[in-house]
Structure formats: C-alpha cells, structure tokens
Amino acid sequence: QSVLTQPPSVSAAPGQRVTISCSGSTSNIGSNYVSWYQQLPGTAPKLLIYEHNKRPSGISDRFSGSKSGTSATLGITGLQTGDEADYYCGTWDTSLSAVVFGGGTKLAVL
Amino acid sequence: QVQLQESGPGLVKPSETLSLTCTVSGGSVSNDDWNWVRQPAGKGLEWIGRLSTSGYSGNSPSLKSRVTMSIDKSKNQFSLNLKSLTAADTAVYFCARSSGSKHDSWGQGILVTVSS
Numbered sequence: 741q742s743v744l745t746q747p748p749s750v751s752a753a754p755g756q757r758v759t760i761s762c763s764g765s766t767s768n769i770g771s772n773y774v775s776w777y778q779q780l781p782g783t784a785p786k787l788l789i790y791e792h793n794k795r796p797s798g799i800s801d802r803f804s805g806s807k808s809g810t811s812a813t814l815g816i817t818g819l820q821t822g823d824e825a826d827y828y829c830g831t832w833d834t835s836l837s838a839v840v841f842g843g844g845t846k847l848a849v850l
Numbered sequence: 851q852v853q854l855q856e857s858g859p860g861l862v863k864p865s866e867t868l869s870l871t872c873t874v875s876g877g878s879v880s881n882d883d884w885n886w887v888r889q890p891a892g893k894g895l896e897w898i899g900r901l902s903t904s905g906y907s908g909n910s911p912s913l914k915s916r917v918t919m920s921i922d923k924s925k926n927q928f929s930l931n932l933k934s935l936t937a938a939d940t941a942v943y944f945c946a947r948s949s950g951s952k953h954d955s956w957g958q959g960i961l962v963t964v965s966s
Contacts, residue, residue, distance in 0.1 A: 772951065773950070773951035773952075774951075775951060775952045775953065777895075784956040784957065785944070785956055787954045790950075790954070791951065791952070796954060830897075830953070832951060837908055839885070839900070839953075841895040841896070842894070844894040844895070
C-alpha cells in the first residue's frame with residue numbers, strides 16, 4: 741500500500757486532455773514539493789514535473805502540474821500514442837523521513 | 851549531462867548480501883545527493899535510500915536495518931549493500947541523482963533476482 745494514492749489507470753483519445761491525481765497527507769504533499777515521473781515500458785523513470793509545476797528543460801509544455809492542499813495533479817494535453825506509459829508522483833514525507841512514491845498510473849491512449 | 855550506470859550481480863542467493871555500484875559520468879558525486887530506488891516486476895517504485903558527500907544519509911524505514919550505502923569520490927561511484935536477501939528483494943534496482951526534491955537523472959536499471 742503506497743503512501744501516495746494514484747488511480748491505477750486512466751485513458752483518453754488522441755488529442756484529448758487527461759489528468760492524473762495523487763493524494764497524500766499533511767506530512768508529504770501538504771508540506772513538501774511534488775515531482776512527477778514518466779516511465780515508458782522497459783525504461784527508467786524520467787522527470788516530468790518538479791516543485792509541483794516546473795518542467796525540466798526539454799519537457800513539452802503539454803505536461804503540467806498543480807497542487808492543492810494534500811493532493812497534486814498531473815495534466816497532459818494533446819495526447820499522443822507515445823504518451824502511453826506509467827506515471828508516478830513522488831515527494832518527501834516529513835514524518836517518515838523518506839521519499840515516497842505513488843503506486844503509479846497506467847495511461848492508455850485509445 | 852550526468853549519466854549513471856548500475857553494475858553488479860544479476861543473481862544472488864537467499865540470505866546473502868547484494869552489492870551494487872553506480873558509476874557517475876558527466877558530473878561529480880561530490881555534488882548533489884545520490885539515491886537507490888527499486889521496482890519489483892509489474893509494481894511501483896520503492897525508495898531505498900539517499901546519501902551525499904556532505905554527510906547526509908537516509909534510508910527507507912522498512913529497509914533501514916538491512917541497508918548500507920557509501921560513496922567513493924576517487925572512482926566517482928556510490929554503492930548499495932542490502933543484506934539478508936529474500937525473494938521479495940527481487941526487483942530492478944535504479945540509481946538516481948536528486949537535486950533538491952527532484953530525481954532528475956536515472957540509471958537504466960539492473961535486474962536482480964534472488965534465488966537459490
């Protein structure tokens with residue numbers, strides 16, 4: 741059971757917009773920065789979003805992040821088949837003194 | 851751009867100790883923090899621990915008693931030792947750099963199987 745809760749799967753049609761939620765608590769999302777990672781099949785995770793809503797250099801502006809209270813959301817617009825992947829949220833948990841990840845969300849572009 | 855590469859055995863026997871090394875290129879282990887993360891087949895990411903040359907280190911509460919990490923500045927490498935292995939430790943192990951709150955560079959991962 742992950743400390744951060746994500747939906748197991750989401751789906752949408754090409755060109756559409758999808759959001760992935762990440763729910764936590766005051767000891768993690770509520771008080772620390774959230775990052776989002778994309779993991780394509782058979783590859784290492786890749787940083788998509790950091791500090792809730794910042795994109796590293798080279799990451800498309802189709803990806804966005806937001807945070808409200810103890811939840812965070814990843815948004816992806818203009819969906820492409822190449823976006824099919826697992827997406828993970830992550831943050832520091834002050835009570836556990838540990839990095840925690842969500843269980844991951846599999847995105848299907850139908 | 852910093853690159854990371856894991857190395858170590860692909861097969862380890864139960865009750866033995868796993869030793870993995872991560873070699874850093876394009877950057878220095880003297881900067882930033884260095885992490886180990888693992889992922890059992892078909893499952894999510896699990897943080898193992900983090901360390902830096904500044905003296906900081908931290909481990910997952912669930913693995914803390916079995917984990918030892920170290921940094922070798924002369925080789926620009928950092929290492930993970932995980933003792934008392936069981937089948938539940940079978941996973942792909944990743945090394946990753948963290949800067950602040952983000953893990954921004956990852957190794958390709960190494961599959962470790964625990965089996966007799």
